[in-house]
Amino acid sequence: MSKKPLNIGLVGYGFMGRTHTNGYKRVADFFPELGITPVLKAVCGRSEEKTKAFAEQWGYESYETDWEKLIARDDIDAIDICTPNDTHAPISIAAAKAGKMILCEKPISRTTAEGEEMVAAVEQAGVPNTVWYNYRRLPAVTLAKQIIDSGKLGKIYHYRANFLQDWTISADLPQGGAALWRLDAAAAGSGVTGDLLAHCIDTAIWLNGGITDVSAMTETFIKERMHQLTGKVEKVGIDDACAFMCHFANGSLGLFESTRYARGHKALYTFEINGADASLRWDLHDLNRLEMYDHSDEGPQRGWKSIHVTDGEHPYMSHWWVPGLIIGYEHSFVHQVADFLKALEEGKPCEPTFKSALETAKVCDAVLESGKTRQWKNV
Amino acid sequence: MSKKPLNIGLVGYGFMGRTHTNGYKRVADFFPELGITPVLKAVCGRSEEKTKAFAEQWGYESYETDWEKLIARDDIDAIDICTPNDTHAPISIAAAKAGKMILCEKPISRTTAEGEEMVAAVEQAGVPNTVWYNYRRLPAVTLAKQIIDSGKLGKIYHYRANFLQDWTISADLPQGGAALWRLDAAAAGSGVTGDLLAHCIDTAIWLNGGITDVSAMTETFIKERMHQLTGKVEKVGIDDACAFMCHFANGSLGLFESTRYARGHKALYTFEINGADASLRWDLHDLNRLEMYDHSDEGPQRGWKSIHVTDGEHPYMSHWWVPGLIIGYEHSFVHQVADFLKALEEGKPCEPTFKSALETAKVCDAVLESGKTRQWKNV
Amino acid sequence: MSKKPLNIGLVGYGFMGRTHTNGYKRVADFFPELGITPVLKAVCGRSEEKTKAFAEQWGYESYETDWEKLIARDDIDAIDICTPNDTHAPISIAAAKAGKMILCEKPISRTTAEGEEMVAAVEQAGVPNTVWYNYRRLPAVTLAKQIIDSGKLGKIYHYRANFLQDWTISADLPQGGAALWRLDAAAAGSGVTGDLLAHCIDTAIWLNGGITDVSAMTETFIKERMHQLTGKVEKVGIDDACAFMCHFANGSLGLFESTRYARGHKALYTFEINGADASLRWDLHDLNRLEMYDHSDEGPQRGWKSIHVTDGEHPYMSHWWVPGLIIGYEHSFVHQVADFLKALEEGKPCEPTFKSALETAKVCDAVLESGKTRQWKNV
Amino acid sequence: MSKKPLNIGLVGYGFMGRTHTNGYKRVADFFPELGITPVLKAVCGRSEEKTKAFAEQWGYESYETDWEKLIARDDIDAIDICTPNDTHAPISIAAAKAGKMILCEKPISRTTAEGEEMVAAVEQAGVPNTVWYNYRRLPAVTLAKQIIDSGKLGKIYHYRANFLQDWTISADLPQGGAALWRLDAAAAGSGVTGDLLAHCIDTAIWLNGGITDVSAMTETFIKERMHQLTGKVEKVGIDDACAFMCHFANGSLGLFESTRYARGHKALYTFEINGADASLRWDLHDLNRLEMYDHSDEGPQRGWKSIHVTDGEHPYMSHWWVPGLIIGYEHSFVHQVADFLKALEEGKPCEPTFKSALETAKVCDAVLESGKTRQWKNV
Structure with missing residues (x-):
């Protein structure tokens, strides 16, 4: 109205x-x-x-x-x-x-x-x-954030994430132009690091706090590809795969991996966080589920729970359908618009702001630098 | 335009x-x-x-x-x-x-x-x-239809489906009016049979052909509930749970179950079909996946495949995002609108028409009648 | 010593x-x-x-x-x-x-x-x-028994079980003699009912109490097979598949199915029990796991838990290895021997005794009779 | 005889x-x-x-x-x-x-x-x-070896493995003596590296060939524990957690992680290998299963298969029961004895010999050294 x-x-x-x-x-x-x-x-x-x-x-x-x-x-x-x-x-x-x-x-x-x-x-x-x-705005990921912030996990020991794809295995795939600018270092800046690991890092910092130093391994499996803009076979400047180890400011250890050469995985973005008292894990392929292990459960009844995050009491879900009926990938963007508008109304920043997102950029830069120099790199 | x-x-x-x-x-x-x-x-x-x-x-x-x-x-x-x-x-x-x-x-x-x-x-x-x-319009279900129609499964022996929920376990839940008309026999006609089994039956007929006879068991666990329209405690006229066995015209056996008293299940609609050469199964909670067992695979490498139905070559999916990124429950309705409009353009009927849907009604009636009489009932 | x-x-x-x-x-x-x-x-x-x-x-x-x-x-x-x-x-x-x-x-x-x-x-x-x-002696099944007996599940509404195999789909498989006596009605008495459903029924009675009446559907898909003892093609007298509905004495509904024609399933014995407060389910293919849904968990953190039943505090498991290391099918027999010997020492009967096992035989007979007459049958 | x-x-x-x-x-x-x-x-x-x-x-x-x-x-x-x-x-x-x-x-x-x-x-x-x-002798792992050796996977890009446990999270757990020598550097040499990663590395070398260089991160979360042999609180000398990146001689990238602080995991030993044409993965908790993604499957029917490695045609399984009935952890040792005896009869070495196992020791040493120096280390 x-x-x-x-x-x-x-x-x-x-x-x-x-x-x-x-x-x-x-x-x-x-x-x-x-x-x-x-x-x-x-x-x-x-x-x-x-x-x-x-x-x-x-x-x-x-x-x-x-x-x-x-x-x-x-x-x-x-x-x-x-x-x-x-x-x-x-x-x-x-x-x-x-x-x-x-x-x-x-x-x-x-x-x-x-x-x-x-x-x-x-x-x-x-x-x-x-x-x-x-991805912060997927209900299961936001639920993870709420559970972590409640202190339920206790002291955190480990965080691990990966983002595995398989769409660039063919050497016939060109680089540059239209949908393939992601393979062109000039347009993209980097390969899987900026495209995929950036997601993993953003979520990790949001859930587990800052990253202090990193040691990375990068690889370009296919060294040359035809460039769509020039029509010539050119050197590939991006990282096809990247893995890195890191320390978080809270003392926990991090392990990250991304690739576009993991046959069978379309968009396997997963994360897991292990605390002294509980653990959580999540998988983009089944984005409506959050898995949780709660050590405070009665001994013989402990196990990993598969929480189907589709109830009205779950984050964002009261806006959608009824319990058991899932939402999809695109809903994360609807939620981000909603959060942006709400923040505007309240005169508050909408996270991640440019400033917050810069933290992820810094980690990505350190990762790429470490991959090149084969040295640990402070963020 | x-x-x-x-x-x-x-x-x-x-x-x-x-x-x-x-x-x-x-x-x-x-x-x-x-x-x-x-x-x-x-x-x-x-x-x-x-x-x-x-x-x-x-x-x-x-x-x-x-x-x-x-x-x-x-x-x-x-x-x-x-x-x-x-x-x-x-x-x-x-x-x-x-x-x-x-x-x-x-x-x-x-x-x-x-x-x-x-x-x-x-x-x-x-x-x-x-x-x-x-549900016919979910990509994984349509893919099942395509695979079955290709003859890949061979002679069919079994079809089974269930639709399990847990939202009416509390005796404090009233019946009738607003969102609760589904508990009111006058408004709904029946309970889980018309609400949930109707879905299972429609899919079954679409995938496996007609049902010839049924034997059912029905139950109303909570006999009286407050009626929201009258404000009085009244007898509950619907079936809270219903299971039935049946024969399909193709000679295969069917087994169906539905309830709103299966603690832990929000909307567990699953079906499975077993043919001599291959089998398929599906679960609404993870609606983007179709599981398939293909006996023509090499012996030691046979197993149930989890097909993540999110590729451009899968039914409907070229209209959405990229491989690995899922869609949700609501998309089935978008697809049905699209199919209805396309059928209009082509001057063809959009299945299921009223006439086709009447087949499901006949099975539901036979099921309810069988539940009452404790006799096998021809459809 | x-x-x-x-x-x-x-x-x-x-x-x-x-x-x-x-x-x-x-x-x-x-x-x-x-x-x-x-x-x-x-x-x-x-x-x-x-x-x-x-x-x-x-x-x-x-x-x-x-x-x-x-x-x-x-x-x-x-x-x-x-x-x-x-x-x-x-x-x-x-x-x-x-x-x-x-x-x-x-x-x-x-x-x-x-x-x-x-x-x-x-x-x-x-x-x-x-x-x-x-199968009673598998740790996960015994754990289910302990949890049910503790009252944790509350009022029981549903019990369902199936035992699905695919090893007799070929019409070339003969009947009778050696390992194939299970296809010979004279030697076996019945087909899947006595062989497979008997297991499901025994577990069901143990976990959920007596069965009062049944309605069954039986089928012999392949009507004639060569008999190994006579060398002649003879009529097949056993049931290839059998499904039945039933009532338990505690008011809950039961649904059972067994077949040797479910392509892709080698020995899929599963059961599930739904109570007002919690539910359990189990699968022989992954026999070291028990799944549990506990409605008393905090709302947004509810989900099906996969309990890896390999801890020292789980039934029988202190006798084996260390947490996380699984046991197999054969261990159920070791446990039954142990329980038999212990019962001998204590001068107590070892369940199921002949008398207890007769209850399962009665249900099987009622099931077979109902399959023949297409009528409900009291046990 | x-x-x-x-x-x-x-x-x-x-x-x-x-x-x-x-x-x-x-x-x-x-x-x-x-x-x-x-x-x-x-x-x-x-x-x-x-x-x-x-x-x-x-x-x-x-x-x-x-x-x-x-x-x-x-x-x-x-x-x-x-x-x-x-x-x-x-x-x-x-x-x-x-x-x-x-x-x-x-x-x-x-x-x-x-x-x-x-x-x-x-x-x-x-x-x-x-x-x-x-673990080499588990049927699913041996099946992986057979599939890899057949060339089915094509060029290998990635290998990843982890071995996650949670049994030393309590600071009250002492070190040294009896079952706890694994926490005592003098007796064990190292912590998770020699105990758990050694398994991962042995399997990796067997399946994917030699490792050329590594970069590791190690951590001891709990710095001091009571020593059971001396009765005094002493510095903990082992690695509680260790992750490393590496290159294989075949050009593929490796990523490994082990810890005893991953709450919820008892013995989560998993590996995954990605080739251009197919991928495999495995999990010790469900050791009878091998997962396989085969890109040569028909497009819309591609998916990860869960192979239940219990058929007579699977490695070692003809010696045990019938399809669908699983074996456990201990069977790997029976298989190793059988293989040792067979090798003796044939006058051949039984892999891994001391010499082969030394390769794993070299990788472990390089990993520990890299963890200390924060430098890449050649094996």
């Missing part, structure tokens, strides 16, 4: 453009209590044809082919950045200078240095900002 | 009203190839306040408090019935007479007799019609 | 002859506290060559080819019957008359009538007797 | 003394084709009382309290070493000098240096020798 509109200007119409747009379109239906509602004002992309088609399909009121023009428009309140990593810094900084709110796809940037400029820009401008580390 | 509108008139704003509406609102985003697009023209409910609020929240252009008026409106193309089972027949028959298309929530009716009148009405009127047995 | 010997006379050297013998040979190593120790005195079989070879391999002191002679020997304390079902009654009755203890493989007999004569014989003779329903 | 005896002299009557003895006692029953049979000639331990009791319980013909006397006995053919790690070298070397065969519990030694002396001793003496890396 009397909801306050928030005019969105979306940059990028790829995979993430779709997930974010879906988030904006569904939030009012499922979170009716919010006083602010997103309006799909404009989408921006370099190809006029594709941008126009996206606008029509998804219901954007208008489109632009130059992001500077989008930022310059008075009728845009918030810039949402869904373009490759190399564009995050220039667009964010320009948007901040123009006084726009910014919702930036993860990772915040290709490097810590870029990220620091972005943080400086949003802080100077005083604009609301957030980075789309959407 | 030049999509043809289909004006929807929704009757009922409860749980199913939400799932259907979400289906209408999302179909154009994810199935852009469709030439027809649903328009949320009007919603109808008895409480003006609640109906109006629903219309505002979900974006219906108007509302009605009398379904006869809704049917009478010229600007309504299709009537979607989401009200309790006792209303399916009168609304459907009136809608058919008014020449409206009808999308009716399952089960088609309280009884076969009611259902037969409904079938007669839509056939006489020649209006497109369908019943929302949404 | 000063252990009292118990001289065993084993009849039958097949699959069960091996499992029982292994039980006798291992019990002293793992249950050193027992004051009685089994001695492998003699094995008896019809083929002298095979019997002698078995005696040598397994360490029996002597062998016989006529079970009447075995029973007549003064140096035999206990007769262990591992031969096909049609021999259980004559051997048991003769052994009882000779004052021997009897350990009889399940099922007790082909029919209730045979079983009643056997019970009369052992009771008249006053000899210790037991039937090898070995 | 005419089996050739192999007289065993066992040193140590603890946990491993029991598993090995059980292996010797069962092998003839289940592997009747072997021409050599172990004879329990003598057991040796420092406590006369306990050693005598063990001999009586398990059926050793005699006992000794001095291992040098045991080695000196003419009636002993093979020395089996089940005592703490610090004793492996002196006993092995003396036994080799005396011309005895040696079966040594893993790890071969506390250090590579000790191990090299042992290898030199057995090679100089020319005596048959083996190290009890028993």
